Amino acid sequence: MPRIDFARMRCPVARAMAILGERWAILVLREAFYGTTRFDAFERNLGIAPNILSARLSTLVRNGLLERVPVRGARHEYRLAAKGRDFFSAYVALKHWSDRWMTGPEGPVVRLLDAATGAEVVAPPLLGAGGAPLGPEDVRVVPGPGAGQGARRRFGGAEPGEAEPGADRRRADTPGGVNPRREQRATANRSPDRTAVRRSEAGSGAPEAGAAPEPPAGRVVAGMEGHRHG
Template sequence: MVRTDFTQMRCPVARAMAVLGERWAILVLREAFYGTTRFEEFERNLGIAPNILSARLRALVEHGLLEKCATCGARHEYRLTAKGRDFFPAYVALKGWADRWMTGPDGPPVLLQEAATGREVTSPPLLASDGRPLMPEAVRVLPGPGATPAMRARLLAKVAEDA
């Protein structure tokens, strides 16, 4: 079976999955969010094979989520870029979902706390304009400016069907 190349798809979510859907990628970013910067730290904290870690770090650098910075001697650090930091809210949302649905009986192994206040960091719920929780069935999907004619027709047909 031929693997689909998500990097060539028009959908930005599919293109994001080409990078973030690779095994270990989100966990490498998690460690970067938690302050890990050096190869050896990523390797130790994740328990990941060095060749796999090298490939993930290289991909995250190539796609602009991390930057490789020279430090003393031959050592390098990996630091989040603006693009990488912009993924943090999505990570917090994913962590919240995982803490709710995938955590064992002892509870989540990691809590996020705002350094200045000591309050727990959580992803805010999606709310409708009247303050009620916003569920998928209450959202209308419309074609955006980058939609192909076929996508535009499909989405507008669905809107008309639901009206």
């Protein structure tokens, strides 16, 4: 069976996976978010083979996520481009998902703190227009302007705001169309233990001895125990 080229698919997630689905790609971006710019620093912090690192950096530069900037002599630095910086919120969401579901009892290896306030940076929940949290069952998928015939056949031609034929199967048959599951999630998210803003104790975000120097103010890096984890 021929290999499928994700870059040629219409699905935006597939197109993103064509770049970021390569092994090490997101970890290279993680290092860029944490302030790494030099090839040798990427190699040291990741523990990656030089030839693989070179290939991943080239992919990220070619696709506009990083910029290769000449510095002193014949050296270069790899800096975040606008396209790469825009992935930061998605990276934070991925990190917090992993911290919640895949981290052991010892807790996260690193935390992300607001450099100005010291408050922990968290991925915001997905909310509806009324402020209630949204899950997959609360969302309708409709064709967008770039949809092909397959997507239009699968998802129909209804535009946002148009009623679907028949009753909405995702809403309870109650006055006002209240969705009990959404109400339960909203109540849970209003509880003190879910909504309290977690802040670090004074000085808790300082790097351990031997850690890489902190990046300039405004860079979100704190509590790091080693760049190989994230």
